[in-house]
Amino acid sequence: MSLQEWARLFEQRTGRLHGHNWTITFDDSIVPDKPAAEWFQYIRGAFAKFSCSSCDRTWGSSRVLVVFQFHYERGAKRGTVRARRFRQECKTCEETEMEEPLFDSENIGVMLEKLVERIRFRCYKEKINLKRSRPLDWTEGPHESDLCEACKRGFCRQTNS
Template sequence: MKKLNMDSWREMFYEKIEEVKPQDHWDLKMDQNLDYNDLGPGWKQSLQEHSFASFQCSRCQHFWSSVQVVILFHMYLDQHRRKGWVKMRVFRQECYECSEGVTGCLLTAPARPGTHAHSHSLSHTRAHCSYTCR
């Protein structure tokens, strides 16, 4: 099972963002410290609440899939420099096979790049950026 790969997310993101914001340069990065509604001045937020992904517990190796994956995006566009940033956080899920309180589960690739689920998450961000990051 392929673990979440930021290169594949970036590749799809750059393709999609180019369709709606070709004049701007965007950067996408994973940030597991993002908090909901904790935004700097000028930043916008988008929350994808029902994405599909698969998980594998780093402790017991239990594997499961879920349609309740939450992905948080924070976006900022500097109009003068034509430069945008997107920070992304994929929330982990707790393994029910392990003892209570274990949260060391690792996300595997949320669908393969190019599939509907992967494209939908990035399209949601792209659409949000194109309308709110002006």
């Protein structure tokens, strides 16, 4: 799904949360577990598909790391979310680029709903029961660390199976 679709789905879920505007942008420079001062973080694993730009091979992965960092500016009555979706390489190509994950709208919706719960909890101090849940379409199987961008950068939360 395109970045514009993410923004549209995010806007549907936030509307004018407590009368405030929230925006989402994508930023590949985000470092997990190192949000800026006064920023919060939410990390989610989710199912996504990939397509190799070299050989057209496609594959799915239930262990795609998505990092959200968010900040609420009380005086301006607006909030900002920055997101990073970690990529994967094709296992059949020798010289390959990191490919962008393609999430379906249902998985994006679940991630954004959980993100909005955390925004409501952290920024608006609402009492919310934050439960951990598995990604939609969760499948067990090996995690190929040598193809995972998050593993290569030392951020992955998965272990080899």
